[in-house]
Amino acid sequence: MxxxxxxxxxxxxxxxxxxxxxxxxxxxxxxxEPMPNPNPDGSSPINNDSGGVTLNGNTATIDLSHSNFSGIASVGGWMNLTAAGLLLLRVSSTTIRAFDNCCPHQGTKTQWTFSNNNFTCNNHGNTFGTGSNQQACSSGASSGDLTEFSAVLSGDTLTVTKS
Ligand code: FES
Incomplete structure (x- = not known):
């Protein structure tokens, strides 16, 4: 590439x-256009492939053993799983956090980069954190935190519930 x-x-x-x-x-x-910063393994964080992903209503069940998810095998890895509308961030061996990939500003979903624990949407350059001041998708916000969803990791299965 x-x-x-x-x-x-x-x-x-x-x-x-x-x-x-x-x-x-x-x-x-x-x-x-800015290139997303790569994962620790050098893989691209943007993934348009639905392999390993099962969607059922508000629930996304993700098989982390699928090759699509090698980028979040290591702590610090992240990816934009567009097939499920999620930004996934590996924060420890036992925890992956899941955020809405819809930008709180104007809803762009595919121009994210990540550094210093913040996601930046490069459509207009606004940066959003991962804390509790969550801003809704396309609400016009230019700061604050991304909406976070429940994400339960069990073995190689990550279950994300959007609510
Ligand atoms: S749509 Fe993301 S910064 Fe404007």
Whole structure:
């Protein structure tokens, strides 16, 4: 991915377009967007794959043994599990916290980065914490904390209940 991005940065638009075709348009136009900081294992925190995820009403049951979740195997790992609308954060060997991935500002779900225990939505650059001053999805808030959901870890199974 990085090699492809570097290649695209140096070759866009003419040469690469000729090689890769239409799909390149988005890759070129997104080169100025912030890249999510990687997990401890180097994996991308954004995951659009629903593998290992079972949704049933307000409950998401997540099989952490699935390869999609290697990024949150280590403490400090996080991911944006878009298939379930969740930001998952590994805080200890026995605890994973789960937050609504809907930005409290205007609802963007896919531009999160994480550092110093804060999530930043890079749509407008607002930063939200993980404390108790929870702000609702798309409520217009530009500060405060993300909405947190109940997350119960049992073996390799994480059960998140949205309420
Ligand atoms: S939508 Fe997230 S900061 Fe504006």
């Amino acid at each position: 990085k090699n492809r991005r570097d290649f695209l940065k140096t070759t866009c638009p003419t040469v690469a377009f000729a090689i890769f075709g239409v799909s390149l348009i988005q890759a070129c136009s997104s080169s100025d």
